[in-house]
Amino acid sequence: MAAPNQPQEHTGSYYAATVSEKTDYPVLEGDHQADICIVGAGFTGVATALTLAERGYSVILVEANRVGWGASGRNGGQLICGISGESKLAKRYGESVTDTLWEMHWRGNDIIHERVEQYAIDCELKNGYIDVGLKARHMRDLEADFENMQRRNFPYEFRMTDREETRHITGTDMYIGGLLNMRNGHLHPLNLCIGEARAAHGLGTRIFEQSPVTEIVHGAKPRVRTAKGSVEADTIVLAGNAYHALEPGHLSGLTFPAGSYIIATEPLSEEVQQQINPLDVAICDMNEVVDYYRLSADGRMLFGGRCNYSGRDPRSIKRTLAPRMVEIYPQLKDARIEYEWGGKIGIVINRIPLLGRIDKNIFYSQGYSGHGINATHVAGEIIADAIGGTMEKFDMFERIRHIRIPLGQWFGNQMVALGMIYYRMRDLM
Numbered sequence: 497m498a499a500p501n502q503p504q505e506h507t508g509s510y511y512a513a514t515v516s517e518k519t520d521y522p523v524l525e526g527d528h529q530a531d532i533c534i535v536g537a538g539f540t541g542v543a544t545a546l547t548l549a550e551r552g553y554s555v556i557l558v559e560a561n562r563v564g565w566g567a568s569g570r571n572g573g574q575l576i577c578g579i580s581g582e583s584k585l586a587k588r589y590g591e592s593v594t595d596t597l598w599e600m601h602w603r604g605n606d607i608i609h610e611r612v613e614q615y616a617i618d619c620e621l622k623n624g625y626i627d628v629g630l631k632a633r634h635m636r637d638l639e640a641d642f643e644n645m646q647r648r649n650f651p652y653e654f655r656m657t658d659r660e661e662t663r664h665i666t667g668t669d670m671y672i673g674g675l676l677n678m679r680n681g682h683l684h685p686l687n688l689c690i691g692e693a694r695a696a697h698g699l700g701t702r703i704f705e706q707s708p709v710t711e712i713v714h715g716a717k718p719r720v721r722t723a724k725g726s727v728e729a730d731t732i733v734l735a736g737n738a739y740h741a742l743e744p745g746h747l748s749g750l751t752f753p754a755g756s757y758i759i760a761t762e763p764l765s766e767e768v769q770q771q772i773n774p775l776d777v778a779i780c781d782m783n784e785v786v787d788y789y790r791l792s793a794d795g796r797m798l799f800g801g802r803c804n805y806s807g808r809d810p811r812s813i814k815r816t817l818a819p820r821m822v823e824i825y826p827q828l829k830d831a832r833i834e835y836e837w838g839g840k841i842g843i844v845i846n847r848i849p850l851l852g853r854i855d856k857n858i859f860y861s862q863g864y865s866g867h868g869i870n871a872t873h874v875a876g877e878i879i880a881d882a883i884g885g886t887m888e889k890f891d892m893f894e895r896i897r898h899i900r901i902p903l904g905q906w907f908g909n910q911m912v913a914l915g916m917i918y919y920r921m922r923d924l925m
């Protein structure tokens with residue numbers, strides 16, 4: 497195992513084992529200049545870099561480990577519309593932002609579809625997703641979403657599913673209904689992240705890996721420093737999400753790392769795949785502490801859930817998740833678990849992603865609170881717009897007053913964990 501703060505290779509996930517292209521960008525050495533320097537090559541950093549490169553900026557992307565090493569290369573691969581905290585943004589700004597929120601709700605999906613096609617990124621992108629309800633309250637929320645989609649003439653296939661159809665789609669009797677949506681879907685997230693980085697590189701973005709940024713020097717031309725080099729830029733973008741501790745004076749006490757975990761079974765027989773997921777959709781339940789799962793391209797069950805908000809990883813991911821998977825799918829009781837892994841998501845107390853600026857020229861975007869594939873791509877575009885002087889969406893986020901939990905990260909994580917115990921109790925009731 498690498499020593500703390502030493503650059504690391506990818507975690508032992510199913511995605512790392514099946515990645516289509518291993519990256520090997522150089523370590524940052526010597527002094528460099530660019531218009532924009534981005535710290536962190538997950539979806540936030542890579543999507544922002546690609547948008548800026550498409551717009552003609554010179555960009556340097558500095559990653560502590562490997563492109564997609566963090567949550568972006570480890571997640572459930574569920575491409576789900578929406579940004580966490582939308583209802584709070586709607587409440588804060590009222591009617592005037594309804595259309596903007598609806599546009600942002602889907603914008604990340606559109607960006608990803610466009611890029612996969614434009615840059616020929618092979619990331620197993622597949623349409624099809626169902627939100628499933630376990631109780632009447634969940635179904636009321638899904639009905640409200642459905643009615644909103646109808647009102648908005650949502651142009652892709654979507655429909656409410658009753659208990660019978662939900663049982664057919666999910667192969668389990670666990671759920672009382674669902675909302676099927678063919679614009680959401682699923683993909684191989686590490687391949688998407690690496691593919692987008694390759695596209696940005698092709699447009700001139702300089703990428704450095706295995707280069708943890710240790711310091712930011714403020715000024716009219718801020719500078720990031722690593723052990724062996726530095727980058728001076730007009731603008732810096734911090735995209736380290738739950739994995740970075742830079743700028744503590746501004747950012748500590750605002751985002752809390754929570755663990756989320758996934759197991760992958762051995763490839764299942766065609767017959768079992770047909771029983772449990774005949775439409776090959778991603779499935780996510782409506783609980784606060786969600787179960788989320790899908791089949792991989794090679795027919796494995798990728799089952800995720802049971803977030804840990806206290807900051808401590810479970811002793812055995814397999815023993816934590818497999819019983820829940822088997823409760824839903826008893827036929828998987830003997831399926832071998834071949835991969836187990838976890839990653840960190842950034843939680844913000846009010847769930848609204850933390851987008852802001854320090855000294856006008858150091859931007860940050862983090863804390864997607866569970867969502868992320870869509871939200872990071874929306875955030876990348878919002879930050880690129882703001883750097884270009886279009887501030888409307890960025891301002892919507894920057895003006896939000898976030899709760900800062902004092903007394904350090906440990907205390908903050910215990911507060912978040914306590915809050916989640918409340919939600920878990922609600923799920924169970």
Ligand SMILES: Cc1cc2nc3c(=O)[nH]c(=O)nc-3n(C[C@H](O)[C@H](O)[C@H](O)COP(=O)(O)OP(=O)(O)OC[C@H]3O[C@@H](n4cnc5c(N)ncnc54)[C@H](O)[C@@H]3O)c2cc1C
Binds near residue numbers: 536539570576
């Ligand atoms: C197990 C799991 C399952 C999930 N499932 C889903 C899902 O199915 N659908 C969904 O939409 N979202 C999901 N999410 C959430 C989603 O993955 C994240 O919100 C999203 O990937 C965040 O992207 P990011 O680029 O901001 O952060 P990350 O992907 O975590 O990237 C941050 C990067 O910054 C780098 N970094 C940190 N500090 C420094 C430094 N000092 N110098 C240089 N580099 C640095 C890190 O090495 C890392 O590569 C899941 C998350 C996890 C952990």
